[in-house]
Amino acid sequence: MFHIRNAIQMLGTRVPQNQRLIHTTSIYQKSQSGRYRITPKRDFPLTYEMANAPHYIMQRKSWNSWNTSNVLGGPRPSETAVEDMFIRKFVTGTWHSLFVSEIIIKRQHNLIRIAGIIRQAISARKMYFLIGYTEELLSFWLQCPVKLELQTVADKRDVIFKYI
Amino acid sequence: MNISSVYLKSFITRSCGQRISACLFTTDVKENIEIPKRIHRGPTDILRALESTVKRDYTAAHYKYHDDPYLIPMSNLGKRTFAMAQEAGRKAAYWVRQENADLFQHQEADPMIKSFAPKIMYNESSEVTIQDLNEVIEKSYVFDAVTIYKLLKSKNVDVPAVAMQQLLELLCFYNHEEPLLEDFIEERWFKQSFKGKERQRKTWKDGDLAEEIFISFDNPNEEAYSAIIQGMAKYGQVDRSWQLFEEALSKNLLLSVDAYNSIIGVANFLKEAYDLRWTFVLDMLSMMAQAKVKPNLRTLNNVLKTLSTMGTSKIVKENALKTLAEFRAMNIEPSLASWYYILITFCKERGPVSPILKNIMNELEGKDLQIKDEKDTFFFVTAMDICHHHLHDLELANRVNNLLNLHNNYDLIGDSYKESIYYRHYITLLCKTETLEEFMQNTYLKLVPHIYVPEPSVMLEILKCVEANDAVEYIPRLWSDVIIFDHVNRENLINLVLNILVSSENAESATLAERFSTIAWDIWNKIENQNENKINKISFTGEMLGKIMTLLLKNDDFEKACIVMDKLQNDQTTVLGVSSFEALELFVNHCVKEKLPSKAISCIQYAVDSGFEDAANLAVTLNTSLTLDETHLSKLSVIVGPDVFK
Numbered sequence: 110m111f112h113i114r115n116a117i118q119m120l121g122t123r124v125p126q127n128q129r130l131i132h133t134t135s136i137y138q139k140s141q142s143g144r145y146r147i148t149p150k151r152d153f154p155l156t157y158e159m160a161n162a163p164h165y166i167m168q169r170k171s172w173n174s175w176n177t178s179n180v181l182g183g184p185r186p187s188e189t190a191v192e193d194m195f196i197r198k199f200v201t202g203t204w205h206s207l208f209v210s211e212i213i214i215k216r217q218h219n220l221i222r223i224a225g226i227i228r229q230a231i232s233a234r235k236m237y238f239l240i241g242y243t244e245e246l247l248s249f250w251l252q253c254p255v256k257l258e259l260q261t262v263a264d265k266r267d268v269i270f271k272y273i
Numbered sequence: 274m275n276i277s278s279v280y281l282k283s284f285i286t287r288s289c290g291q292r293i294s295a296c297l298f299t300t301d302v303k304e305n306i307e308i309p310k311r312i313h314r315g316p317t318d319i320l321r322a323l324e325s326t327v328k329r330d331y332t333a334a335h336y337k338y339h340d341d342p343y344l345i346p347m348s349n350l351g352k353r354t355f356a357m358a359q360e361a362g363r364k365a366a367y368w369v370r371q372e373n374a375d376l377f378q379h380q381e382a383d384p385m386i387k388s389f390a391p392k393i394m395y396n397e398s399s400e401v402t403i404q405d406l407n408e409v410i411e412k413s414y415v416f417d418a419v420t421i422y423k424l425l426k427s428k429n430v431d432v433p434a435v436a437m438q439q440l441l442e443l444l445c446f447y448n449h450e451e452p453l454l455e456d457f458i459e460e461r462w463f464k465q466s467f468k469g470k471e472r473q474r475k476t477w478k479d480g481d482l483a484e485e486i487f488i489s490f491d492n493p494n495e496e497a498y499s500a501i502i503q504g505m506a507k508y509g510q511v512d513r514s515w516q517l518f519e520e521a522l523s524k525n526l527l528l529s530v531d532a533y534n535s536i537i538g539v540a541n542f543l544k545e546a547y548d549l550r551w552t553f554v555l556d557m558l559s560m561m562a563q564a565k566v567k568p569n570l571r572t573l574n575n576v577l578k579t580l581s582t583m584g585t586s587k588i589v590k591e592n593a594l595k596t597l598a599e600f601r602a603m604n605i606e607p608s609l610a611s612w613y614y615i616l617i618t619f620c621k622e623r624g625p626v627s628p629i630l631k632n633i634m635n636e637l638e639g640k641d642l643q644i645k646d647e648k649d650t651f652f653f654v655t656a657m658d659i660c661h662h663h664l665h666d667l668e669l670a671n672r673v674n675n676l677l678n679l680h681n682n683y684d685l686i687g688d689s690y691k692e693s694i695y696y697r698h699y700i701t702l703l704c705k706t707e708t709l710e711e712f713m714q715n716t717y718l719k720l721v722p723h724i725y726v727p728e729p730s731v732m733l734e735i736l737k738c739v740e741a742n743d744a745v746e747y748i749p750r751l752w753s754d755v756i757i758f759d760h761v762n763r764e765n766l767i768n769l770v771l772n773i774l775v776s777s778e779n780a781e782s783a784t785l786a787e788r789f790s791t792i793a794w795d796i797w798n799k800i801e802n803q804n805e806n807k808i809n810k811i812s813f814t815g816e817m818l819g820k821i822m823t824l825l826l827k828n829d830d831f832e833k834a835c836i837v838m839d840k841l842q843n844d845q846t847t848v849l850g851v852s853s854f855e856a857l858e859l860f861v862n863h864c865v866k867e868k869l870p871s872k873a874i875s876c877i878q879y880a881v882d883s884g885f886e887d888a889a890n891l892a893v894t895l896n897t898s899l900t901l902d903e904t905h906l907s908k909l910s911v912i913v914g915p916d917v918f919k
Binding site for chain 2: 229233234235236237238239240241242243244245246248249250251252253257259260261263
């Protein structure tokens, strides 16, 4: 199934390219986004999420944002996208260099749940402070209940799936 | 139902089927089908029904904590700091929102949800109206209400009488202090509430705005009088409250039942002598009857409260029961607070033992309790205290505990302080009355650490119990708990653990000996590696070191034992007391086993220095079991004298 679709898409992109003599439009970079290039020393760490290319979503890995905005006729798609971006920026900034995984945002009814894995680099007490702060400030901003669902790892290498 | 069951039987017993069917046709069964009335459901009823199927999970921490090993609190201190840290974070968010109020004016929801928007700030230059005043009074923002009221006054706006009355009531209720926001539940939970028996101090703010408002009324009506009397009585300004009460009566004003209640509640401040106090309460009640004011639950509770302050005499108890009966006759059912006052009236520390709690439990058992009085939360902790100290009744304690865990009754435990006292009594009582095995299996392993973390004193009781039963198999678990709960700095606990381990008779098996030696080495490390700057450092005693050494040697950890021996010898100035002789003997025996005479000799040296008379015997044993060379022999003879080897 996937092979056929890829083959068709490759045909679709390749054929016109062959005919053009001067390249004027940006090429269709589907085969590059969400993928990582192998480094010469093969020491670039990848988490499980990074190690699987986008076409493995729903096969080997899952989405980073869970909502019903992008289904047909879903409510407020653009707002959701912008808000998710805001949440990711806010959380990475507030939990400075603590998140070692992607930030997963799950929406159910009016509830937003933010999940992720963090390093045990600061004391548990400080983590609780940040949890309270993040939940409360985001819920003031987004005006709905926000919950954090965190897991901790002792070492950031614990989440490394492979090196490329 | 009946018919179908008969059918079923006829299928099963075919042989007598005919007889039954004959019966079936002859009996004249009239079934009236009753369609049940529709039960009206609220919007959250399904959620409540679902919630009632979920029981408290004893293996998990409270759900306010994050479910992750690193973030689950283990000690009492941890529970407190983590929850409070989260609340501090929330407060920081409130502050950020308040500081940048102009940025938080967007509206996501329609209609707008007001609690997400920042609070409106009022200062000297704000434009205010009567409506603003009404709004802040409704939200009980005391400071804002005062600011707005003053602003309105300075602009000569007439505040309507209703608003004035409401403002007065607000000020009297909170005594000009801003109440803690309702959102901060943890602060409320961990706040040390004032104890019930503590004598109340006067905190009423004399001459503040409440009194100004009251004076500004030309002819204060009964509502104004009621409000200020209640406020003053609540915050300890008893004399003036009484003065105003009399003033209102002389003006023939019809005071509210709450005003009467609060005056009855402070009777113990108004009248010193017990009999005067009681006549005063009776006077009040007859005054209420004359004024046709119907008493309520609070009247009952305040009468009982006054009775509970009147000593141990028999009449007081009789009066308390009579009061209960009389209020019952008026259809006023006592709440938990009433039972609390009854308990403290009947079960005084120095009074005779009273089994009244049993009767109360008969009354309460199986009930779904609701809070009706602020003192309701004192019942469970007091009841458990009485089960423990007054009655020593295990069965009753279990009944109280069952009641607490029924329905939503756990909401009435009060706050963290009362909860921990409740469990302190419960656990200590169980530990003293149940067999140790039952206690450990059914209670300790269930409640500790997520529901309750034993305080050092409770831990000591449990360890004493273990000592009495020689149940050393529990020691590894208990010791790991002691470490987790951060009790290692308690010298009495450490000593007791060592005592139990050394004197245990079950410790012969190799696995236990190994675990004990691990514990002993653990204790050594904890004390040896204490932080230099720590205030309450524990120091080794000779006895302690001797025991550690014994435990290590029982597991043949000779090298570690040598380290302990070195400490004993080299730090005689800092180590208090001396080790027991048995420990030294054991050490010498092991030296013999390892063929290390020099270590043995230094141990004998220590034994002689410590003044053990049997030290010479050690030298003889050493000499007979090992062939010593010249230098060793000469050293030994210097230590114990040359006569010994002859």
